[in-house]
Amino acid sequence: MKRTLALTTALGLIAFPALADVNLLSWGGAYGNSHLEAYAKPFEAETGIKVNMADADNPATPIKAMVEAGNVTTDVASVEYADAVRLCDEGLLETIDPSILVAAEDGTPATEDFIEGAVTECFVATDVYSMVLAYDDSKFPDAKPASPADFFDLEKFPGKRTMRKGAKFNLELALMADGVPAAEVYETLATPEGVDRAFAKLETIKDDVIWWEAGAQPPQLLADGEVTMAYAFNGRIFNAAQGEGKPFKIIWDGQVYEMEGWVVPKGAANLEDAMKFVAWTTSPAPQARAAEFISYGPPRRSAAALVGNVEGTDVPMGPNLPTTAENMTNALPSNLDFWVDHDAELNERFNSWLAG
Numbered sequence: 001m002k003r004t005l006a007l008t009t010a011l012g013l014i015a016f017p018a019l020a021d022v023n024l025l026s027w028g029g030a031y032g033n034s035h036l037e038a039y040a041k042p043f044e045a046e047t048g049i050k051v052n053m054a055d056a057d058n059p060a061t062p063i064k065a066m067v068e069a070g071n072v073t074t075d076v077a078s079v080e081y082a083d084a085v086r087l088c089d090e091g092l093l094e095t096i097d098p099s100i101l102v103a104a105e106d107g108t109p110a111t112e113d114f115i116e117g118a119v120t121e122c123f124v125a126t127d128v129y130s131m132v133l134a135y136d137d138s139k140f141p142d143a144k145p146a147s148p149a150d151f152f153d154l155e156k157f158p159g160k161r162t163m164r165k166g167a168k169f170n171l172e173l174a175l176m177a178d179g180v181p182a183a184e185v186y187e188t189l190a191t192p193e194g195v196d197r198a199f200a201k202l203e204t205i206k207d208d209v210i211w212w213e214a215g216a217q218p219p220q221l222l223a224d225g226e227v228t229m230a231y232a233f234n235g236r237i238f239n240a241a242q243g244e245g246k247p248f249k250i251i252w253d254g255q256v257y258e259m260e261g262w263v264v265p266k267g268a269a270n271l272e273d274a275m276k277f278v279a280w281t282t283s284p285a286p287q288a289r290a291a292e293f294i295s296y297g298p299p300r301r302s303a304a305a306l307v308g309n310v311e312g313t314d315v316p317m318g319p320n321l322p323t324t325a326e327n328m329t330n331a332l333p334s335n336l337d338f339w340v341d342h343d344a345e346l347n348e349r350f351n352s353w354l355a356g
Contacts (some may be wrong), residue, residue, distance in 0.1 A: 021050045022270055022277045025062065025077040028055035030239070030294050035078065035126075037311075038290035039281040047280070049273050060087060063265050067092040072267040075274040078126065081117075081259045082336050088122035094264040095121050100275055102283035104302035113284070115323070117333065118259060118299040124282045125261035127296035130322040130331070131169045133251035134218070134237040139228040148177035148254040151229055152205055159228025162221045165211035165354075167346040168339055169256055172332060173231060174201035176254045182332040190338065195346070199353055211354070222248055238295040238320050242310060250320075252327035258334045259299060297323025 024040060026032040032055055040051035054074075056062050060083035066072050079087070087093050098119055101110035111119055118125035133151050137144075145157045151173070163170055172185050178201045180188050188194035210227055212218055218232035219240035230237070234250060241248040262278045264271065280286065287298035288306035295317065298304065304324060310317045318324050322331070 021052055021075075022273050023073060023075045024051050024053045024277070025059045025074045026053055026055055027057075027059065027078060031235075031296075034290045034293035034296075037293055038286050039126075039277075042286065042289075043277055043280050047276065049276065051277070058083075060084075063087060063263070064090075064092055067266050070267070072265050072269065074265055075268040075270045076262050076264055076277055078260055079123075079263050081123065081125070081261070082339075084120065084123035084261065084263050085336060087263065088120070092266050093122035094266055094268060094271065094274075096124055096262075096264065096275070096278060100279045102279055104284060104300070106302070108302065110282075110300075113300045113302050115299050115301065118261070123261050123263055124278055125259040125299040126282060126287065127261070127290065127294075128257050128259050128299050128322050129296045130234050130255040130257035131164070131173075131231060132234045132237065132255045132322075133173075133229065133231055133253075134222070134248050135229045135251070136222050136225075136227075137247040137249045144249070145229065146251055146253060148173055149179075150251075151231070152177045152201065154205060154208055157229065160208050160210055160226060161205060161229050161231070162210045162212050162218050162227045163231045165213050167350040168334075168343070169231065170202060170350075171195070171198040171346065172256050172334075173254060174198040176330075176332070177201055182254065182330050185332055186335045186338050190342075195349070199349070202353070219246065219248065222246070234320075234322055235295050242295075242313075242315065242320075252322075253330050254332065255322060255327065255330075256332045256334050257322050260296075261299075291321055292317050295320045297321035299323065 026035045036053060040053055044051050059077040060079045063077050098111050103109055104113045135145050139159060150157055171189055175185050175188055175198050176182060178197060210221060215233050215236050218230040219236050221227045222230055223246055237248050237250055240246040264274045268274050284300050284303040284306055287300055288303040291298050291307045292311045307318050309315055
């Protein structure tokens, strides 16, 4: 929606279209700062379209409320993949024409440059984060853990573990630790026998697990020496290692990754400029720049080679990203459809198992 400003000069009243604003809803913290520095500021500098940023604990919640109330004050929001699918299914988001997305430098169409699932009817991914295994390097001076199977090997790698309290991620990890290839995890987990197998594997370390519920807990438990190994979000471990100098190492084998990205709420006031923002910020160079601020990988393949050092350091960021080729060799994309269908029943079983 363009506004018109009037300027009085010696020549009389001159009317001209004002620069529109894009109102962006993000998450705050280090992640929100990556949006500010890599997306909002350079987009505004290049286009003249002002970007106003606000934060929410989970932008999907206010997006749903404002669209249903018919009072939409956000033009673009950052949401998790699952929330984007849900909001889109509920008719609360604008569709995004993939033809507006910028091609790779070699001419590869954007839709072919993005990893699988990164562009949907109402969503364009900005980053990839993952659940990874991590350990305190000082606790294992000789042999180093390197796989999901090692996480479950209490004899060779002693000490308490910490895992997220819930079925998701843990059942996938348990099957990979039990020898199921990443590509076959959800096929196996879709059977009663596969679920039994996952819980049987979890049972082998149950007495040595401290369960976490907030993302900040695993690095703290590692730092306090309460656990020697953790199953945690990669960004949390990286920040503790890089920013705080903790002796933590990430095991990329068996990582389970998910995506976050942009959506445009239904009824966004500045729709045209919102789409310009989505297209500009999801081109390879801005995505690579965002990855220098936080260790979430760009979902565009051509962006990987453009990622430089961790912002403000001489440390290359590439090796610390989920999407770097060598880190993806046994990676598992989280299966949204599977968890939509089975989340309730598997969490009920998980809670019963935990209490038993």
